[in-house]
Structure formats: C-alpha cells, structure tokens
Amino acid sequence: MRPAPVQGKFLTPGVIALILLAANGLAVLAWRLLFGLGAVTNLTNEYPWGIWIGIDVAGGVALAAGGFTTAALGHVMHRERYHAVIRPALLTAMLGYTFVAIGVAVDVGRPYSMWHPLVMWNGNSALFEVGMCVMCYLHVLYIEFLPVVAERFIGRVDLPGLLAPLNAPVDRLLRALDRGLAKTMFVFIIAGVVLSTLHQSSLGTLMVIAGPKMHPLWQTPILPLLFLLSAISVGFPMVIVESMLASRSFGLKPEMDALSDLGRMAAPLLGIWLAFKLGDMFVRETFVHLAKLDKASLFFMAEVLIGIVVPLRMFLSPAVLESPPLLLAASALVVLGVALNRVNNFIVAYTPPFAAGSYVPSLGEVSVTVGFICLLALIYRAMVMIFPVISLPDRSLPVPARYRVRG
Amino acid sequence: MSPSSGRSSRRDFLKTALAAGAAGLAPRPASAAPKPALSPDRMGVLVDTTVCIGCRNCEWACKTAHALPTEPLKSYEDKSVFEKFRRPDDKALTVVNRFDAPKDAGTPHRWAKIQCMHCDRPACVSACIVGALSKSEDGSVLWSTRRCIGCRYCMVACPFQVPAFEYHKALEPSIRKCDFCHDRRRSGGLPACVESCPVEALTYGPREELIRVARARTKRYPQRYASHIYGESEVGGTSWLYLAGGDFADLRLPRLGPDPAPGVSESIQHGIFAYFIPPASLYGLLGLLMWISKNRPERGPHGPGE
Numbered sequence: 262m263r264p265a266p267v268q269g270k271f272l273t274p275g276v277i278a279l280i281l282l283a284a285n286g287l288a289v290l291a292w293r294l295l296f297g298l299g300a301v302t303n304l305t306n307e308y309p310w311g312i313w314i315g316i317d318v319a320g321g322v323a324l325a326a327g328g329f330t331t332a333a334l335g336h337v338m339h340r341e342r343y344h345a346v347i348r349p350a351l352l353t354a355m356l357g358y359t360f361v362a363i364g365v366a367v368d369v370g371r372p373y374s375m376w377h378p379l380v381m382w383n384g385n386s387a388l389f390e391v392g393m394c395v396m397c398y399l400h401v402l403y404i405e406f407l408p409v410v411a412e413r414f415i416g417r418v419d420l421p422g423l424l425a426p427l428n429a430p431v432d433r434l435l436r437a438l439d440r441g442l443a444k445t446m447f448v449f450i451i452a453g454v455v456l457s458t459l460h461q462s463s464l465g466t467l468m469v470i471a472g473p474k475m476h477p478l479w480q481t482p483i484l485p486l487l488f489l490l491s492a493i494s495v496g497f498p499m500v501i502v503e504s505m506l507a508s509r510s511f512g513l514k515p516e517m518d519a520l521s522d523l524g525r526m527a528a529p530l531l532g533i534w535l536a537f538k539l540g541d542m543f544v545r546e547t548f549v550h551l552a553k554l555d556k557a558s559l560f561f562m563a564e565v566l567i568g569i570v571v572p573l574r575m576f577l578s579p580a581v582l583e584s585p586p587l588l589l590a591a592s593a594l595v596v597l598g599v600a601l602n603r604v605n606n607f608i609v610a611y612t613p614p615f616a617a618g619s620y621v622p623s624l625g626e627v628s629v630t631v632g633f634i635c636l637l638a639l640i641y642r643a644m645v646m647i648f649p650v651i652s653l654p655d656r657s658l659p660v661p662a663r664y665r666v667r668g
Numbered sequence: 669m670s671p672s673s674g675r676s677s678r679r680d681f682l683k684t685a686l687a688a689g690a691a692g693l694a695p696r697p698a699s700a701a702p703k704p705a706l707s708p709d710r711m712g713v714l715v716d717t718t719v720c721i722g723c724r725n726c727e728w729a730c731k732t733a734h735a736l737p738t739e740p741l742k743s744y745e746d747k748s749v750f751e752k753f754r755r756p757d758d759k760a761l762t763v764v765n766r767f768d769a770p771k772d773a774g775t776p777h778r779w780a781k782i783q784c785m786h787c788d789r790p791a792c793v794s795a796c797i798v799g800a801l802s803k804s805e806d807g808s809v810l811w812s813t814r815r816c817i818g819c820r821y822c823m824v825a826c827p828f829q830v831p832a833f834e835y836h837k838a839l840e841p842s843i844r845k846c847d848f849c850h851d852r853r854r855s856g857g858l859p860a861c862v863e864s865c866p867v868e869a870l871t872y873g874p875r876e877e878l879i880r881v882a883r884a885r886t887k888r889y890p891q892r893y894a895s896h897i898y899g900e901s902e903v904g905g906t907s908w909l910y911l912a913g914g915d916f917a918d919l920r921l922p923r924l925g926p927d928p929a930p931g932v933s934e935s936i937q938h939g940i941f942a943y944f945i946p947p948a949s950l951y952g953l954l955g956l957l958m959w960i961s962k963n964r965p966e967r968g969p970h971g972p973g974e
C-alpha cells in the first residue's frame with residue numbers, strides 16, 4: 262500500500278449534481294457581494310450571526326480536526342500504521358480550512374478589509390486569536406502538503422510550449438524544497454498541533470462574552486475545554502467517514518485495519534467529552550432547563566444523544582468496529598452531533614434580550630453553505646485524482662515512481 | 669528524515685526544536701492589549717424616566733445631529749409609534765418607548781429613552797477583532813470606520829444589544845450606535861438629545877457627580893424613585909445612568925450583574941496565552957514526545973495499550 266493518484270473518470274452523475282449545487286451557491290454569493298448581506302441573508306441586529314458562522318466556520322473548523330488528530334497520532338506518536346489515513350485527513354483539513362477562511366471572508370461586511378487583523382491587534386478579543394491561529398494553521402497545512410506536490414511532480418515536470426525550458430529549474434526547485442522540508446517538517450507538524458489546540462478551544466471562548474445572551478445549557482466558562490474535547494473526539498470519526506466515502510466513490514476496499522483502530526480510540530475520547538459536559542451540567546445545575554422540553558432542551562438532548570451517547574455505545578462493540586457500514590454509521594453520528602453542537606452553540610443557544618422573532622436561515626444562506634460543501638467535495642475529488650493522497654494496493658499501481666518522499 | 673542517519677538527525681531535531689521554542693517565547697508586542705484608561709472625570713448622562721414626557725424631541729435631535737433622514741419635528745407628535753416596542757438601529761441611534769407606569773405613580777405611562785450605555789468596561793471594545801471600538805477619556809465608546817471589518821462580533825458581545833449594522837450596503841457597511849455626540853462635545857457643545865429635552869429629563873455631567881445627584885434625588889423623594897441607580901454597577905458600570913419609579917425590568921432594561929461583561933472571556937484568553945508560556949510548553953512537550961517515540965519500534969497491529 263502506498264499513496265498514488267486515483268485513476269478513473271472525474272464526471273459521474275453524482276459529480277454533475279455537485280457541480281450544479283456549487284454553481285447555485287456561487288451565484289447567490291455573487292448576489293451577496295453586489296448587494297450586501299441583507300440582500301441574501303436573514304441576519305438582523307438581533308441575530309448578527311447565522312449559519313455562515315455556525316456551520317461554515319465553526320462546523321468547518323471542528324470537522325477539519327481530523328488533520329491535527331491524525332498528525333498527532335501518526336507523526337508525533339509515530340504510529341506508522343496510520344500513515345495511510347494521514348494524507349487524506351491532511352487534504353481534508355487543508356481544503357476545510359481554506360473554505361473556513363472563504364466563509365469568514367464572505368460573512369464579514371467588508372471582505373476587502375480582511376487583512377486588518379494582521380496589523381490591527383486586539384489581544385483581548387477571542388475572535389482575534391481565532392483569526393490569527395486559523396491563518397497560521399492554514400499556512401502550516403499548505404506547507405505540510407508541499408511534499409505531496411513535490412512527490413507528484415519531481416522527475417515529471419512537463420510545462421507546455423514556451424515554458425518548457427523552465428522544466429529543469431522547476432524540478433531542481435522542487436527537489437530542494439522537498440529535501441529542506443523533509444528535515445524541518447516536524448517543526449510544522451508540531452506547530453500545526455499546537456495551533457489547532459489553541460484555536461479549537463478559542464472558538465469556544467468566542468461565545469463566553471455573550472454572557473446571559475447565551476442559553477445556560479451551553480454558556481459555561483469551560484466552553485473552550487468542551488470545544489477542544491469535542492474537536493479531538495470528532496477527529497477520528499471524521500477521518501473514518503471521509504475515508505469510507507472516498508473508497509466507496511472510487512470502488513476501493515475500505516482500510517478496515519487502520520479504521521477500526523481509529524474507531525476503537527473514539528470511544529474513550531467521546532467518554533471524556535461526555536464526562537466534562539455532564540459534569541459541567543451538574544456543577545452549574547443547568548439540568549433543570551432540560552425538563553422544560555422547549556427548543557433549547559430538545560436541541561441539547563439531540564446533540565448529546567446523537568453525537569455522544571449512541572456512537573459511544575456503538576464504538577464499544579467489537580461487532581461495530583469490524584463492520585464497515587456500522588463503523589461508518591457510528592462515525593457519521595459523531596460528525597452530525599458535533600456539527601449540531603456548533604450550530605447549537607452559535608445559533609440555537611443565542612437568545613438576545615430584545616428578540617422580536619427568531620432566526621431561521623434564508624434560502625440564500627443555505628444555498629451558499631451547501632454550495633461550499635459541494636465545491637469542497639469536488640476539489641477533493643480532483644485533488645486525489647491528481648496527487649498521491651489515497652493509499653492504493655501496490656499491484657494496482659502503474660510503474661513505480663522513481664522518487665519517494667516521506668509524507 | 670531518513671532512518672539511516674539516526675544520531676545526526678536527532679541533533680538536527682533538537683536544534684531546530686529549540687530554535688522554534690525560543691521563537692515562541694519571545695515577548696509579545698506591548699500594543700497587543702491596550703487597557704482602556706478610565707478617566708475619573710469621564711462624563712455621563714442621567715436619564716430620569718419619572719420626568720420624561722415621551723415627546724421624542726431627543727430622537728429628532730439625534731437624527732438631525734447625525735445627518736440621518738428624519739420626518740419634520742411636527743410628525744413626532746404622533747403617538748401611534750408607541751404601540752410597538754422599538755430598538756435603536758442603523759437609522760435611529762436612540763429611541764423612546766412607552767411603558768405602563770407603576771400603580772401609584774399618578775400617571776398611566778412612563779417613557780424611557782435608550783441608546784448605547786457607554787459602558788465603563790465595554791464588551792464591544794473587548795470583543796472587537798481589530799480594536800475598532802474604544803472607550804475614550806470623556807466617557808464615550810467610539811467606533812472607527814478605518815478599522816472595522818464588519819464581523820459583527822461587537823453585536824454578539826454587547827449585553828444591551830445596542831450596535832446595529834447596515835445590512836443593505838455592499839460597500840463600507842457601518843456599525844451604527846450612539847457616539848455620545850463626541851464631536852459636538854469636543855467643540856464645547858452638549859449632546860444633541862440632552863440639549864433638545866424640554867423637561868430636563870436628561871442631565872449631562874461628570875459621571876461621579878451624576879451619581880451623587882441621582883442618589884440625592886432618590887433619598888429626597890423615596891416615594892417617587894426606586895432606590896437603585898441603573899448603570900451605577902451593571903456590567904461594571906456605565907456612563908449613562910437611569911432613575912425609575914419602579915422596577916427597571918418594567919422599562920425593559922436588562923437585569924445584569926455587577927461583573928464586567930468581558931471579565932470571564934478575557935481571563936480565559938489571557939490564561940491560555942499568558943506570555944505564550946502555555947503554547948510554548950505544549951510545543952516543547954509534543955516535541956519531546958515526538959523525539960522519544962521516533963526511534964521506538966512500532967508495536968504490532970494488536971499490541972498492548974492501543
């Protein structure tokens with residue numbers, strides 16, 4: 262087994278559907294850029310943040326956690342066995358964070374001022390910290406991906422027409438880059454893990470300042486810890502989901518060896534998250550709000566049951582760990598649950614003191630969010646067909662590559 | 669790293685790791701967290717809701733002073749606007765609402781003007797990603813269009829739900845809120861709303877002095893006033909203060925504790941970052957872990973401890 266570009270046709274009926282949805286999202290986005298946020302969103306002075314922050318940004322960051330959790334496992338703890346899943350997770354994180362950055366850029370009212378935080382600092386602001394960390398981490402992710410690019414093109418640089426004389430210099434540049442990165446990559450890998458723990462938790466600090474405007478079921482000073490624990494919990498299940506979906510889509514056999522081991526580790530991680538979540542609930546005695554059976558309590562219970570309790574029980578059963586469909590189901594539940602948790606924290610829990618109505622996302626907001634997800638899937642598909650990301654069984658590979666890089 | 673050069677790559681590893689750790693420990697720039705200087709002479713306004721007659725002259729004056737479109741003053745005599753509870757927005761930086769008066773007040777209605785409270789420890793200032801909001805020495809909390817990126821985190825943070833956003837502008841949408849007539853005051857004038865009030869329901873002056881005045885009034889007329897001065901302690905104190913004849917919740921002023929709104933989040937924030945020591949230690953720890961596990965033999969697929 263080693264990573265290689267996946268062969269096959271890019272266009273399938275499913276892919277065409279994705280392209281249409283992505284185009285629809287981009288059209289709505291153009292409308293937003295031309296006529297302002299008010300033209301396409303249901304955002305108001307009461308509800309300043311909607312699903313573009315709750316799903317695209319907060320959900321996106323959480324679900325890209327597979328990148329740093331597998332990097333910690335595979336590179337920091339040197340579990341070679343998991344190397345097959347590191348590159349797909351890295352690619353997901355890289356694309357995920359790219360879309361998080363784009364998501365922020367279209368949600369802010371003045372996208373052309375996005376560079377301001379680089380020079381205008383406010384160390385008291387949790388958002389400033391999240392912004393800076395995400396920006397640094399995005400660069401780290403691109404650097405971590407460079408060896409994959411080098412591996413694809415070293416000895417194979419073939420620029421068209423007039424650029425052909427550049428082939429040799431570009432090849433030399435790639436080789437130098439690759440050698441340099443091979444020596445220093447661990448600096449970036451550790452930096453990536455540190456940056457991730459920082460901003461995953463600061464994303465939780467974001468809502469702390471909303472104080473009583475946030476429902477007591479979610480508002481707690483340990484929000485940053487809960488965000489970090491949930492990000493760590495969702496990392497491996499997310500890797501399982503994307504790896505299974507990719508294998509299915511390309512007609513490959515799922516890597517059950519590595520995946521069921523990842524599933525085995527998910528249970529204790531979920532358990533820790535659950536313990537802190539319930540412990541916090543008892544310390545602050547917020548369970549009284551559960552009995553009300555209102556919107557908040559139902560969403561809270563859904564998040565705990567779907568995202569933690571049910572999959573936790575499933576991951577504890579050996580039968581689930583051995584069965585691809587059950588393992589996929591359990592992992593998908595965690596992914597859904599954590600996404601719901603982010604929506605709950607940023608949208609459902611937000612109860613402004615003077616609300617005339619409640620926030621329901623507009624069709625335009627949904628279109629953009631769905632469009633971004635489809636676009637991400639399309640780029641992922643294209644990338645794994647161009648670059649050696651997914652590990653394929655050795656015999657299905659064409660001629661062995663001349664040059665190997667550790668990745 | 670190739671496995672053949674175990675020792676030298678280990679040395680490289682340590683060197684680079686040390687360098688990276690040292691970079692993380694470098695002192696952070698002093699400009700990172702400007703603490704707002706709270707001047708003892710900062711000004712404020714005392715709103716006496718037992719005096720207000722609901723004429724809405726202040727609404728008109730505020731719009732006129734801020735070049736916001738407004739109907740002529742005459743149209744403000746129309747009382748039907750009071751049927752709906754209104755909030756300040758991007759087209760009106762202050763609004764007056766009508767409420768039922770307490771039973772023994774001798775009048776059926778009370779009115780309360782609302783606008784930015786100009787908090788002493790403003791959540792919006794702490795939250796703003798680029799420091800576009802600031803508390804100035806004269807008490808006002810000001811917004812700077814030069815810095816703002818339009819993220820609306822200030823709106824999420826404000827406990828009084830005050831800042832409003834121009835959602836229908838594609839270019840340069842602004843955060844709009846009462847600016848305490850900063851420019852007028854700097855050139856020696858009064859806030860437009862204070863100047864326009866026909867019954868002196870609004871008193872402008874140094875905050876400390878206003879608190880003395882307010883306390884004297886509540887002492888002198890205990891039947892007329894609730895003893896609490898709203899804004900004296902709420903979220904760490906505000907420059908605008910309110911007197912009422914009954915419960916402040918009846919005027920829909922939010923019930924808030926005395927702790928400054930940004931307190932918890934700032935201490936978490938500075939706890940995580942305390943001079944970059946926690947992140948740098950985590951970096952070191954992970955580096956150490958990586959170094960230790962680097963040459964350790966791989967455990968079998970079903971080895972212990974997995």
Ligand code: SF4
Pocket residue numbers: 784785786787790791792793809825826827828829830831845
């Ligand atoms: S009332 Fe809101 S907008 Fe005004 S200073 Fe306080 S936190 Fe800022």
Ligand code: SF4
Pocket residue numbers: 795796797798799800801811815816817818819820821822823843
């Ligand atoms: S919208 Fe503007 S003023 Fe408000 S927090 Fe964002 S950058 Fe600061």
Ligand code: SF4
Pocket residue numbers: 729730731733761762783845846847848849859860861862
């Ligand atoms: S102080 Fe100035 S900006 Fe604020 S409400 Fe009064 S007139 Fe309007």
